[in-house]
Amino acid sequence: MLQLPEEMGLMSVAARQTQGRGFGGKAGLSPLGCAMFSVQVSVSSRLGQRIPFLQHLAALAEVEVVRTLPGYQDIDRRVKWPNDIYYSNLMKLGRVLVTSTVMGPTFHLLVGCGFNGSNNNPTICINNLVMQHNRECGTSMEALSSAQLIGRTLTSLKQLISAFQERGQRPSCPSTTRDGCTAGPRCVCGARTAPMPTWWASTTKASCRCTLRSRVWSPCRLMATPSTC
Incomplete structure (x- = not known):
């Protein structure tokens, strides 16, 4: 990972994990239907001085990809500071885990993100919420695939990182407030x-x-x- 040219990125996508790792070294559940990926990010400057924000930005990016889809904006998904993804304030849908290595002025970060996409167990998933919204509101929104969710998450994360590097944490505040983050309230x-x-x-x-x-x-x-x- 550390030998990659700066202009290249690295990402791994899994349909199922046999040795998923959670927070604090705990085992991470990885049932079929989860959307799971790890992506390598190299940063310096502002975000390099605020590394804990990266896990928050990754969680925020994942929430934003559904909330910004036309018709899906009422799906109640939120971020619990700094890196948990929730349905309303009731059930956990996923989490972000970041590991880092420092070489000179640059932080080499491995961002791991996993969230319930189409797996009904052990709790609830994004597509459960979509179907529930269809029943309650008479809509006909389609289920979302892991490929859609992961692809849009990476695009959103890139935009959030660029904004943070250019302007610091304040520009992220409107999104953070809207998505129910617990940073400060x-x-x-x-x-x-x-x-x-x-x-x-x-x-x-x-x-x-x-x-x-x-x-x-x-x-x-x-x-x-x-x-x-």
């Missing part, structure tokens, strides 16, 4: 028992680290509310 926790605590997330520009604060502890599930940048 207040998050209300739905607790089973009273009192219900209110959490809020704050992100530092230097580390992109999200910290949560609460006055009351209680078992809960984070529910992100829209933010403003």
Whole structure:
């Protein structure tokens, strides 16, 4: 990977994985129907100083490819900071994992992305949401193939990286806000028992680290509310 000329890229697409890797070294589930790919990216400059943003941009790119398709804009898919892809705030649809190597001023990054495209199990998939929308709204949207989703994701990711390199993180804020990212908004926790605590997330520009604060502890599930940048 490190020997590739700068003008060349490298991508691997899998229909099924036998040794999928998840966050923290955990095994990653890879049932048939998942859209899965790894792509090599070399960056310096702005994004090189904000490497954690790359996993967020990759997740945002995957959400954008469906939301920007004519007729598909109401499919409720969101990004949970920094790299999880969700259906509404209910179910996880996928995740991005990034590994990096530094050589001189350049970061060589391997971006792995996997999300439920047409597999009904173990939870829900994008095409389930499309069919559900057709039933509820009387539409006739077609199911999306893994090739469509992956191809559009890569195009969107390239555009987001270029925008970040040129102008920094602020230009991404409108998309981030629209797609329900938890970078900066207040998050209300739905607790089973009273009192219900209110959490809020704050992100530092230097580390992109999200910290949560609460006055009351209680078992809960984070529910992100829209933010403003």
